[in-house]
Amino acid sequence: MxxxxxxxxxxxxxxxxxxxxxxxxxxxxxxxxxxxxxxxxxxxAWNFATTHATPGKTEAPAHGYLYAYALPADCVRVIDVRPAEDIRAPQARFSVVGERIYTNAAPCNLRYVRRMxxxxxxxxxxxxxxxxxxxxxxxxxxxxxxxxxxxxxxxxxxxxxxxxxxxxxxxxxxxxxxxxxxxxx
Structure with a gap:
């Protein structure tokens, strides 16, 4: 197609x-x-478009979360964030603000839907x-x-x-x- x-x-x-x-x-x-x-x-959260990334830290957010990370350029929707690569690890709280994701997770193991x-x-x-x-x-x-x-x-x-x-x-x-x-x- x-x-x-x-x-x-x-x-x-x-x-x-x-x-x-x-x-x-x-x-x-x-x-x-x-x-x-x-x-x-x-x-x-389409299976065919779901992928994983560990984005790099950016400046610390002003309040509320400990870390800020740059979203991947092809991210259209964040599914979840975990502090470990294991899918069984508990999910971390997060907020998407512009092109950044704020969370207390370190590292930030991101599962997201990519632009296709x-x-x-x-x-x-x-x-x-x-x-x-x-x-x-x-x-x-x-x-x-x-x-x-x-x-x-x-x-x-x-x-x-x-x-x-x-x-x-x-x-x-x-x-x-x-x-x-x-x-x-």
Whole structure:
């Protein structure tokens, strides 16, 4: 799957003919493509887009937390922060402020959703969700129909939920339960 395929899927959902190349695309589809993809990436902790990093410290925050770290340039959503690389380690409190993450964790082991704008790296159901959302956004201008835009928005929500369900079925994190009773035994 490539960018043109996703845009053409959006155009066809609007009842419009597909474009022969990205240069032929109109109605703002190319301009909105990256924004729509990023919005959907931010909306869920997608397995295919999740990665880890240990960012470097920056200046200390003015108050509230002990450390500040620079967010990776490709971060669109922070999932969690842990002071250890082990996924079973307790999560640390954090706040994202601009391009920084504030936390008391040292080091800061960050799990986040990364920006991915190449549809070749997306599962097909996520690509369909992007196409449906893009279609809903361009329909009022492209098809000159506000009613179609509302219908496509419902279709986009259904496609998003289907992509979420498929993504959730691919994740199985069975972390041991921690309790003082079990640790004492």
């Amino acid at each position: 490539d960018r043109l395929s996703v845009i053409n899927a959006a155009l066809m959902k609007c009842g419009l003919p597909p474009a022969a190349s990205l240069l032929d695309v109109d109605w703002g589809a190319s301009a909105r493509f990256d924004d729509v993809a990023e919005q959907l990436l931010r909306a869920h 704008t190449d549809p070749a790296d997306w599962p097909v159901d996520f690509a369909d969700a992007v196409a449906a959302r893009l279609a809903a956004e361009i329909a009022p201008l492209a098809a000159q129909s506000f009613g179609l835009g509302a219908s496509l928005l419902q279709l986009a929500q259904a496609a998003f939920q289907q992509a979420q369900a498929a993504d959730a079925a691919e994740r199985r994190e069975f972390l041991p339960m921690r309790s003082s009773y079990i640790e004492v035994r």
